[in-house]
Amino acid sequence: MTDAEPVIRMEGIEKVYRTGDVLFHALRGVDFSVNHGDFVAVGGPSGSGKSTLMNLVGCLDRPSAGRYLLAGHDVSMLDADARSFARNRLIGFVFQGFNLLARTSALENVELPLAYRGTSSRERRDRAREALALVGLGDKLANTPSQLSGGQQQRVAIARALVTDPKVLLADEPTGNLDSRTSEEVLEILQRLHRERGLTIVLVTHEADVAACASRSVIVRDGRIASDTRVANPRVASPSAMAESSAAGGGA
Amino acid sequence: MWWMALRLALRSLLRNKLRAALTVLGILIGVAAVVAMTALGDGASTSIERQMSALGVNLLWVFPGATSTSGVRGEVGSRPTLSEDDSDAISRELFNVQAVAPVLSVSSQVVYGSRNYATRVTGSTPDYLRVRAWTLSRGQPFTDADQRIAGRACLVGETVRRALFDTADPVGQTIRIGRVPCQIVGLLAPKGQGSFGQDYDDTVVMPISAVRARLKHTPGRDVDQILVSVREQYLMARAQEQVSALLRQRHRIPEAEENDFTVRNLQDLMATLERTRSTLSALLLSIACIALLVGGIGVMNIMLVSVSERTREIGIRMAVGARSNDILAQFLVEAITLSAIGGVAGLALGVGAGAALGKAMEWSVRFSPVAAVVALATSGGIGVVFGFFPARRAAQLDPIQALRHE
Numbered sequence: 107m108t109d110a111e112p113v114i115r116m117e118g119i120e121k122v123y124r125t126g127d128v129l130f131h132a133l134r135g136v137d138f139s140v141n142h143g144d145f146v147a148v149g150g151p152s153g154s155g156k157s158t159l160m161n162l163v164g165c166l167d168r169p170s171a172g173r174y175l176l177a178g179h180d181v182s183m184l185d186a187d188a189r190s191f192a193r194n195r196l197i198g199f200v201f202q203g204f205n206l207l208a209r210t211s212a213l214e215n216v217e218l219p220l221a222y223r224g225t226s227s228r229e230r231r232d233r234a235r236e237a238l239a240l241v242g243l244g245d246k247l248a249n250t251p252s253q254l255s256g257g258q259q260q261r262v263a264i265a266r267a268l269v270t271d272p273k274v275l276l277a278d279e280p281t282g283n284l285d286s287r288t289s290e291e292v293l294e295i296l297q298r299l300h301r302e303r304g305l306t307i308v309l310v311t312h313e314a315d316v317a318a319c320a321s322r323s324v325i326v327r328d329g330r331i332a333s334d335t336r337v338a339n340p341r342v343a344s345p346s347a348m349a350e351s352s353a354a355g356g357g358a
Numbered sequence: 359m360w361w362m363a364l365r366l367a368l369r370s371l372l373r374n375k376l377r378a379a380l381t382v383l384g385i386l387i388g389v390a391a392v393v394a395m396t397a398l399g400d401g402a403s404t405s406i407e408r409q410m411s412a413l414g415v416n417l418l419w420v421f422p423g424a425t426s427t428s429g430v431r432g433e434v435g436s437r438p439t440l441s442e443d444d445s446d447a448i449s450r451e452l453f454n455v456q457a458v459a460p461v462l463s464v465s466s467q468v469v470y471g472s473r474n475y476a477t478r479v480t481g482s483t484p485d486y487l488r489v490r491a492w493t494l495s496r497g498q499p500f501t502d503a504d505q506r507i508a509g510r511a512c513l514v515g516e517t518v519r520r521a522l523f524d525t526a527d528p529v530g531q532t533i534r535i536g537r538v539p540c541q542i543v544g545l546l547a548p549k550g551q552g553s554f555g556q557d558y559d560d561t562v563v564m565p566i567s568a569v570r571a572r573l574k575h576t577p578g579r580d581v582d583q584i585l586v587s588v589r590e591q592y593l594m595a596r597a598q599e600q601v602s603a604l605l606r607q608r609h610r611i612p613e614a615e616e617n618d619f620t621v622r623n624l625q626d627l628m629a630t631l632e633r634t635r636s637t638l639s640a641l642l643l644s645i646a647c648i649a650l651l652v653g654g655i656g657v658m659n660i661m662l663v664s665v666s667e668r669t670r671e672i673g674i675r676m677a678v679g680a681r682s683n684d685i686l687a688q689f690l691v692e693a694i695t696l697s698a699i700g701g702v703a704g705l706a707l708g709v710g711a712g713a714a715l716g717k718a719m720e721w722s723v724r725f726s727p728v729a730a731v732v733a734l735a736t737s738g739g740i741g742v743v744f745g746f747f748p749a750r751r752a753a754q755l756d757p758i759q760a761l762r763h764e
């Protein structure tokens with residue numbers, strides 16, 4: 107696989123949910139590709155199929171029709187265990203609701219994906235420490251989620267997503283549960299990872315100023331991709347500027 | 359995978375200590391019952407063997423009175439129909455008989471100095487020791503000469519010695535039996551307890567003539583029972599018939615009538631005893647089975663609760679790469695650990711309860727390592743069987759649904 111090959115390549119993806127006798131077409135023929143180093147924001151109204159798309163991209167679910175190549179591998183027809191394997195090796199997830207293990211330290215939460223790889227405990231520890239330092243939580247290793255703020259919890263979740271060196275980081279409304287200031291913190295980290303490490307990111311959001319931080323913006327509407335545009339000048343997320351701007355009442 | 363699962367299991371159980379403790383109760387009781395049962399069972403065979411030797415070798419036991427169930431003749435031993443003459447005749451006329459001992463016994467107070475003790479005084483002949491395969495640890499048996507003159511010589515058992523003399527040597531001392539002074543000529547070697555708690559060492563043996571003349575004051579030659587020791591094991595049945603025939607002839611019992619005596623074979627007695635034991639074992643076993651079943655269902659129930667409480671956790675684990683077998687292992691190991699804890703606690707309780715029961719009922723108990731292994735294997739197996747369904751349910755969860763779970 108070369109860098110020219112997209113990390114994500116979806117062709118004619120459909121997803122049909124069945125509730126009782128009722129069939130619901132959540133995705134109706136989606137072609138979606140993401141190249142290495144892309145930072146894609148996926149927007150669109152609620153119920154348009156953004157999360158459905160993310161679940162498919164993240165191998166949490168299987169498409170009803172279509173072909174999906176993830177890092178060159180056809181993953182459209184994989185069974186549950188093979189998808190687990192693919193998630194563990196290729197994907198990092200960040201969720202709206204953080205989804206950290208309760209009563210478990212930040213360090214252990216971040217180690218979790220490596221534990222299912224059979225990485226030795228020493229290496230696990232080292233890599234988890236590193237990942238937490240990367241998101242600025244090098245001093246909160248022993249804190250459990252209840253001992254962390256929402257923004258900090260989401261940063262732990264980002265560290266957990268990063269620790270496996272994934273091909274792509276998927277974030278479904280990562281700022282949805284956060285206030286604007288902590289949202290900026292999280293976005294700043296994502297932008298930094300994108301810029302400095304060339305991390306490929308797909309981020310779902312329905313907030314325009316969050317989408318503005320990405321380098322590419324995709325809008326989903328009624329299970330189809332309605333638009334797909336380059337963002338000319340991505341906004342640079344900055345919690346401090348954010349504080350100033352709200353004080354000054356103007357843009358940065 | 360298994361090591362990680364074990365760590366997760368222990369952590370999860372420690373978080374819910376009370377719940378875990380309540381859950382394992384059933385298994386604990388079940389395993390305890392199994393352990394106690396096997397201990398009593400094992401102890402039973404040992405004590406039956408020991409009792410066999412304590413009661414005597416190849417022993418026939420002759421009581422006055424019929425075994426009739428019609429109730430016409432009354433209970434065994436109800437009428438004095440046996441005499442020392444019968445005993446002499448058996449000894450004299452039956453070749454298959456090795457030794458014969460007539461027994462006349464009386465309960466009496468024995469006194470030494472300021473101490474006194476209530477015991478059973480057995481009057482018999484010097485052959486009594488041979489019939490019962492008893493030995494002396496000190497002194498000599500009383501003699502035929504003592505027998506002839508209703509001599510005031512006696513043998514005491516270990517329990518009596520302890521009651522009257524503590525650790526001192528009783529041989530040569532004179533004790534009072536009732537109001538009769540009597541010299542101790544020998545000390546019976548300790549024999550321990552019987553299956554039903556009889557203490558064979560709680561006894562005094564004297565010449566039958568002395569018991570008759572000085573303690574019981576019974577005229578004539580009546581005896582309470584006659585003990586017959588048969589030459590060889592395989593001759594038991596034949597000897598039993600011969601004793602019956604001889605006594606019928608001596609008692610002039612017409613052809614059609616029942617015996618006015620009963621000959622018991624020790625083996626029969628033991629068989630009865632064994633039956634009692636196995637009934638008890640069966641009872642314990644069924645308690646154990648029910649408790650284990652209930653315990654297993656308890657484990658299953660609590661594991662189902664645990665799976666549903668931790669649905670989101672399962673979703674998270676799956677999202678980051680746990681395969682269904684990882685999740686299966688996690689919950690299966692938790693169930694196994696839970697019931698194994700019950701098994702270990704049950705083992706401890708079973709040993710304790712078995713020992714206490716053995717002591718209370720005065721039965722001997724013996725704990726075998728096999729029982730411990732069986733107990734642990736059983737409880738572990740229960741964890742596997744009853745933990746499998748909840749664990750599989752967890753493993754088959756859909757990660758998206760699980761992540762959405764509140």
Ligand SMILES: Nc1ncnc2c1ncn2[C@@H]1O[C@H](COP(=O)(O)OP(=O)(O)O)[C@@H](O)[C@H]1O
Nearest residue numbers: 123125130132151152153154155156157158159
């Ligand atoms: N498991 C499901 N079963 C049935 N319908 C579903 C399921 N998941 C999502 N849907 C439906 O699919 C549509 C798209 O949902 P989703 O992808 O979550 O939208 P959003 O863009 O808000 O994230 C919605 O109408 C939703 O009701």
Ligand SMILES: [Mg+2]
Nearest residue numbers: 156157158278
């Ligand atoms: Mg959504």
